[in-house]
Amino acid sequence: MEKRRFGKTDMFVSVLGFGGAEIGYQQASLSTVERLLGSALDAGLNVIDTAECYKSSEELIGQAVKHRRNDYYLFTKCGHASGLDAKDWDPRMLADSIDRSLQRLQTDYVDLIHLHSCSEAILRDGEVIAVLQRAQEAGKTRYIGYSGDGQAALYALQCGAFDSLQTSVNIADQQAIELTLSEAVVRQVGVVAKRPIANAAWMSGSEKPKEAYHHTYWERLQQLNYDFLKQDAAEGIEQALRFTLSQPAVATAIVGTTKPDRWLQNAALADKGVLTNAQLLAIRARWNEVAAGKEWVGQG
Secondary structure, eight states: OOOOTTTTSOOOOEEEEEHHHHHHHOOOHHHHHHHHHHHHHHTTEEEOOOTTTTTTHHHHHHHGGGGGGSSSSEEEEEETTTTTSOTTTTTTOOOOOOOHHHHHOOOEEEEEEEEOOOOHHHHHHHHHHHHHHHHHHHTSSEEEEEEEOHHHHHHHHHHOOOEEEEEBBBBBHHHHHHHTHHHHTTTEEEEEEESGGGGGGGGGTOOSSSOOOGGHHHHHHHOOGGGGGGSSSHHHEEEEHHHHHSTTEEEEEEEEEEEEEOOOOOOHHHTTTTHHHHHHHHHHHHHHHHHHTOOOOOOO
């Protein structure tokens, strides 16, 4: 699998990474996660991303692949109390959350900790950044980053504190392409693209998806009405994923699934490389035409 330099860090990351939200929220079994991550690592994936609030995700990852810790880069997030006795973004809680994540993941360190989509005001206050910097100094994480979108993400880049930005980039969410991705390139900040296939929201057809989390993308895609989404499902997924991976700033795109076979299918699509210039320009032109005048901001 293709690997790309992750900003100015020492990491070369697989273009396709594993997003751990689904295995937690959908309560995947340990045996399923072992099969899923085992086959992914064998096929060349080396990025596993999770978070403090993805229910059992951290524990499952720790149990499933702790014996292969040298085979992958491990990313997690902090910010939400998620059961700890404190408010979100409380600095003392953040420190406890980081320690809890290490315990759950059964490791002494992670490669990257992202702040989990806090506001620009909280970033500007500086305390949450200081917590991550102390964790880095203590060897609990090698690098630190910000996960989020919009003006908060732009500030995170411009403040100079972070090695990474995790942000939404896909066919239904293109604000970052103009707002933050070029800034990330200039500042040599590694970019993790989240929601790279727009949650496949178009797959529900003319009816809204059951998951409210997917509604914004579904509504946008109804208006964007891309021609390639009118073809078979595999074609739509391929074009969507390759569009995200075609953005020069993007180092890795994290895709979540609970289906072991799905990883290999997605890896085959990523191996087809970037879209042609004509394909990219057509998607961007359609976005600019339809999104003009609308408040289509990045979705967290």
